[in-house]
Amino acid sequence: MESDIVIVGCGISGLTAAVSAMEAGANVTLLERSCKEDRGGNTRWTEATLRMKNVGEVADDFESHFAENAGHHLDPELIKASGSSYEDWGSIVKAHPFTDPELISTFSDEAGPTLEWLQTYGVRFDSMPGYFITTSTSRIVPLGGGLAVVETLADWIEKNGANIRYETTATSLYMDEGGMVCGIKARGPEGPLLIKAPKVILASGGFQGNYEMQARYIGPRSRYIRPVARGGYYDRGEGIEMALKVGAAGGGDFTSFHAxxxxxxxxxxxxxxxxxxxxxxxxxxxxxxxxxxxxxxxxxxxxxxxxxxxxxxxxxxxxxxxxxxxxxxxxxxxxxxxxxxxxxxxxxxxxxxxxxxxxxxxxxxxxxxxxxxxxxxxxxxxxxxxxxxxxxxxxxxxxxxxxxxxxxxxxxxxNCFTFGGLKVNSKSEVLDGDGRPIQGLYGVGEVIGMYQGTYTGATSVLRGSVFGRIAGRNAASKSRR
Structure with missing residues (x-):
C-alpha cells in the first residue's frame, strides 16, 4: 500500500493527527491494533479531564506544575542553556529527556486553539463535577468523555475517506537505503503488510500493556500493577521501541508511570x-x-x-x-x-x-x-x-x-500510562540522539516522553489532542513539498 501519511494508533492523538492532516489535503492511513468496537486506546475509557479554566484558557498552574516536575537533580548549566532561544540549544540539551520549556510553552499556547478547533467537529466541553471531592486546580471535560471524542472523530475520518485498518499492529519502521523513514511494516489479519509513506506519525501509546518492558524499565514491583482500563492492554510500546532502534532519543522518565x-x-x-x-x-x-x-x-x-x-x-x-x-x-x-x-x-x-x-x-x-x-x-x-x-x-x-x-x-x-517515550520538538518531530529531527517521523500522545516523576494531572488527553493536531498539520505540509 501507499499513503501520504501513515498513523499508528487510533486514540485521541492519532485521530487528531488524522483530521488535521486530512484538512490539509493529505491521504491518510491509520493502523489500529484493536477491533473497531475497542478503538480509541486509553481515550475511549477515560472521562478525559482537561487542565483548563475554560475552552480557551489553560489552568493558572499549567506551566508552573510542569516546570516544578521537569526532572530530577538537573544540571543548572543545562537549565541555564534552555533559557536561550531554541535554535541556540546545544545537542545535549535538545536531546535531554527532561521536560523542556519549549515543548511546554507550545503545549500551553496551543491547548485553547486545539479545543476550539475540536468544537468545530462537534466535540463539546463543560466544567462538570468529576470524581474529585477536593481539588487544587481547574478542569473541564468533553461531554460524553473520551468515548464521545473518539467516536466523533473516527466517524468523521471514515466518512471522509481515510483508511482505518483494524486488528493491525505496526512492527517496525520501513527505512530506505539512505536511512530515511519511508513507511511502516505491520501485521494484520491477512498477514504481513507494508505501507509506504513519506511521513509516519507514531500515536501508539505507552507500554503499560507490555509486561516485559515494564519489568525492564520499572522493575520487579511491576508484577503488582496493571492497566487501569481495557485500552491500556493494547499499548505495548512498539512505537517507542521501533523509533529507539533507528536512533531516536528517549524522553521522560522510563522508570515511572501515572499511578x-x-x-x-x-x-x-x-x-x-x-x-x-x-x-x-x-x-x-x-x-x-x-x-x-x-x-x-x-x-x-x-x-x-x-x-x-x-x-x-x-x-x-x-x-x-x-x-x-x-x-x-x-x-x-x-x-x-x-x-x-x-x-x-x-x-x-x-x-x-x-x-x-x-x-x-x-x-x-x-x-x-x-x-x-x-x-x-x-x-x-x-x-x-x-x-x-x-x-x-x-x-x-x-x-x-x-x-x-x-x-x-x-x-x-x-498504571494509567507510562512516562518514558520519545523526545520530540515543538513540531512533534522525533529527535535523534544529537537533537536533530528524524526526517519523516513524528511522535504524539503517550509516545512522547514528557513527564518526570509526578504527573501534571488532566493533561494526557490534552497532550494527545494538541500534539496530534500539530503533527498532522506539519506532516501534511512536508508531504506535499
Whole structure:
C-alpha cells in the first residue's frame, strides 16, 4: 500500500493527527491494533479531564506544575542553556529527556486553539463535577468523555475517506537505503503488510500493556500493577521501541508511570477509590504507612498510590466508618463496581480482610488516640491533623474511626500510562540522539516522553489532542513539498 501519511494508533492523538492532516489535503492511513468496537486506546475509557479554566484558557498552574516536575537533580548549566532561544540549544540539551520549556510553552499556547478547533467537529466541553471531592486546580471535560471524542472523530475520518485498518499492529519502521523513514511494516489479519509513506506519525501509546518492558524499565514491583482500563492492554510500546532502534532519543522518565488507586476486584474501566483521605490506609500487616491526606486528594493521590505499590504484595486497604457519610456525595470518588467490605466491628472487618485482628485493632486504637478534636470540613483541606509525635502523621481530615458499621476497600496501584517515550520538538518531530529531527517521523500522545516523576494531572488527553493536531498539520505540509 501507499499513503501520504501513515498513523499508528487510533486514540485521541492519532485521530487528531488524522483530521488535521486530512484538512490539509493529505491521504491518510491509520493502523489500529484493536477491533473497531475497542478503538480509541486509553481515550475511549477515560472521562478525559482537561487542565483548563475554560475552552480557551489553560489552568493558572499549567506551566508552573510542569516546570516544578521537569526532572530530577538537573544540571543548572543545562537549565541555564534552555533559557536561550531554541535554535541556540546545544545537542545535549535538545536531546535531554527532561521536560523542556519549549515543548511546554507550545503545549500551553496551543491547548485553547486545539479545543476550539475540536468544537468545530462537534466535540463539546463543560466544567462538570468529576470524581474529585477536593481539588487544587481547574478542569473541564468533553461531554460524553473520551468515548464521545473518539467516536466523533473516527466517524468523521471514515466518512471522509481515510483508511482505518483494524486488528493491525505496526512492527517496525520501513527505512530506505539512505536511512530515511519511508513507511511502516505491520501485521494484520491477512498477514504481513507494508505501507509506504513519506511521513509516519507514531500515536501508539505507552507500554503499560507490555509486561516485559515494564519489568525492564520499572522493575520487579511491576508484577503488582496493571492497566487501569481495557485500552491500556493494547499499548505495548512498539512505537517507542521501533523509533529507539533507528536512533531516536528517549524522553521522560522510563522508570515511572501515572499511578492511580484502583480496586483489584473490579474489571470496570478505571475503578478508582479516592476516599482514603477521609480514613486510613493499612497494609497486609495492618499497619499504617503513609499520610493519607497531606493536601487536596487530586494533588496527592498519585504519590500515595506509589506508596501502596511498595507495600507487601502491592496492596493496601482503605478503612472507614459510618462518618464517611458526613462527606457530601462521597460515592462519586469511588468508581469501582464492587461493594465495600462491611463489618459491625473492627475484629470482624479484620477477619474479612484476612488481616491480623489484634494488629488492626491496635493500629486503629493508636490512630484514634492521636486524633485531635476540631472542626471538620470535607470540601477543602481543613488542617484537622493528628497530634505531634504520632507517625505517620495525618495532616487533614483526621477523625477517629469508631462509629460502626466499618467498611474497607482494597486498593492496588494501577498504571494509567507510562512516562518514558520519545523526545520530540515543538513540531512533534522525533529527535535523534544529537537533537536533530528524524526526517519523516513524528511522535504524539503517550509516545512522547514528557513527564518526570509526578504527573501534571488532566493533561494526557490534552497532550494527545494538541500534539496530534500539530503533527498532522506539519506532516501534511512536508508531504506535499
Amino acid at each position: 492511580e488507586p484502583i480496586d483489584p476486584r473490579s474489571g470496570a474501566p478505571e475503578p478508582i477509590v479516592l476516599v482514603f483521605n477521609y480514613g486510613i490506609l493499612v497494609n497486609r500487616q495492618a499497619k499504617r504507612f503513609v499520610d493519607e491526606a497531606p493536601a487536596s486528594v487530586d494533588a496527592t493521590y498519585e504519590a500515595i498510590t506509589r506508596e501502596i505499590l511498595e507495600q507487601p504484595q502491592g496492596i493496601a486497604y482503605t478503612i472507614l466508618d459510618s462518618k464517611i457519610n458526613d462527606v457530601p456525595n462521597w460515592q462519586r470518588s469511588v468508581r469501582t463496581d464492587q461493594q465495600p467490605i462491611m463489618a459491625s466491628s473492627l475484629e470482624e472487618l479484620a477477619e474479612k480482610l484476612e488481616l491480623d485482628v489484634q494488629a488492626l485493632t491496635d493500629t486503629v486504637e493508636a490512630y484514634n488516640t492521636a486524633c485531635i478534636e476540631g472542626p471538620f470540613d470535607p470540601l477543602r483541606p481543613d488542617g484537622l491533623r493528628t497530634e505531634q509525635g504520632y507517625l505517620p502523621s495525618k495532616r487533614n481530615w483526621a477523625r477517629s474511626i469508631d462509629s460502626p458499621p466499618f467498611m474497607a476497600y482494597p486498593i492496588i496501584c494501577g
